[in-house]
Amino acid sequence: MAPEKHCFVKQTLASLAHSPNQLAVDKVTNSLYFSFDSGRAEYLPASLKIETRKLTILHGIKDAFAIASDEANSEIYFGGIHGIYRYNTMTKTLRRLVVKNLDIWWLILKKHLYFVRFPSLKAYCYKNRSVEPVRQLQNYTVNQFVFDGDNNIFFINGSGLFGIKKDKSEAVLLKDNPKFLCMASDNLGHIHLCAEDGIYIISKIVLKVKKVVNVQGVLGMTFDSENNLIYSDSHEMVRLLPIPTY
Structure with missing residues (x-):
């Protein structure tokens, strides 16, 4: 089970009029990548140096909403209505x-x-320049999905949170309340989820969902190179730094 952390220092990384709800971190440079609503019906991709707070708008990517990080190759993927872009x-x-x-x-x-x-x-x-359905998920509607450290699949949709073991094809409903809005895997493969009333984690032993952070209005989550949680809400992006216990 992931270690429990109860007390954090809230560190505001950036304030935006329209904060993003999908985030990714390049662990090599410890930079946060995201797309935010420009207020002109278009999403603008950007990067933020976490330690210096330097914000840079990325050009050449059109209206990209989704985002993912390839940590092994220092690449960030952006996706939206114009397909998928890969940025090194x-x-x-x-x-x-x-x-x-x-x-x-x-x-x-x-x-x-x-x-x-x-x-x-x-x-x-x-893969191999072709697109194919994910076999284990082909019978389900999926809002978001992630893999844990053991390659089990977890996904959320309008009915709740589901899990599929890596060698199985049938999804098991884990929790239908509260309604989960986003999910992310940390650097150790532990699955985190956010709901309107806070951030939760899935225990790997008994697949129990437990709240670990009381914070409201979370839109998206990711983790920095030191496995500190970063989240966005309606107006800012925040990093939670654990308070050491002695």
Whole structure:
């Protein structure tokens, strides 16, 4: 089970009029990547140096909403109504993947690139320049999904939180209340979820969902290079730094 942390220092990283609800961190540079609503019906991709708070708008990516990090290759993927873009954080180069007719709702990388299409909310995998359904999720609508450290799948939709063991194909309902709005895996493979009343974690032993942070209005989550939780709400992005216990 993941260690429990109860007391944190709240560190505001940035304040935005329209905060993002999907976040990713490049662990090599410890930079936060996200897309935010410009207020002009378009999402703008950006990066934020966590330690210096330097904010940079990324050009060449059109209206990207979803985001994922490839930690092994220092690459960030952006997805939206124009498909999927791959941005290399070291070389500052951008490439659009050769996939057509995709409107991306959610992105995640686990060896291969996975995504949820909109408006069908069906899950797919992109590999070898081809797109195919995720077999274990093909019978379900999926708002978001992640893999834990053991390659089990967890996903959320309008009915609740579900889990699928890596060698199984049937989803098990884990919790239907509260309603979970977003999810993320930390650096150790522990699954975190946010609801209107706080942030939860899934125990790997008995698959029990337990609240670990009392904070309201969370839209998106990720973790920095030191496994500190970063979240966004309606007006800012915040990092939680644990208070040492002696």
